[in-house]
Amino acid sequence: MGTVQTREFVVEGPVIKVGDNIDTDVIIPARYLVYTDPSMLAKHAMEPLIPNFLEKASKGVILVAGRGFGMGSSREQAAMALKAAGVKAVLAESFARIFYRNAINNGLPVLVVPGVSKEVNEGDFVRINVSTGEVLVNNGQKVLRARPITGMALEILISGGLLEYVKSRETLNQG
Secondary structure, eight states: OOOOOOOOOEEEEEEEEOOSOOBHHHHSOGGGTTOOSHHHHHTTTTTTTOTTHHHHHTTOEEEEEOSSBTBSSOOTHHHHHHHHHTEEEEEESOBOHHHHHHHHHTTOOEEEOTTHHHHOOTTOEEEEETTTTEEEETTTTEEEEOOOOOHHHHHHHHHTSHHHHHHHHHHHHHO
16 A cells, blocks of 8 residues: 655635534534535525525635534535535534544545634634645734644545545556
């Protein structure tokens, strides 16, 4: 098995801020789980908390949260809905483990950043180097440190998700 080479992966955008304990039923309510099309899920992302979320997120945003983001029932659609709505990354104090893995597998960067809910405000502009963990707020007025994403998880994100990563590996192996 070969080694995975680390590459730089940067995302940036304005911040939409939410609080602690945002569960998967807030991210995508259960009544919408009948949809398999990510664009349909996006229409209802964060609906109970931010009714016009798709309008706010569609140009590409960074979601900032407190503790326990993605807690509750395991639903892969939560990460799919956020990504399809325009969320480029989620920064939080902590994540539910299953949401964290679902997000990586769906190509949505999720980074643990101590103090992020106190240091970053709604509307701030954030630039995240996913591979090093450096988070620049408002062109470097503040610099925060996230736990970087490295190795295979980073390669999955760069590929756009687990399915795309597997497809790219199959193509390499066939060539």
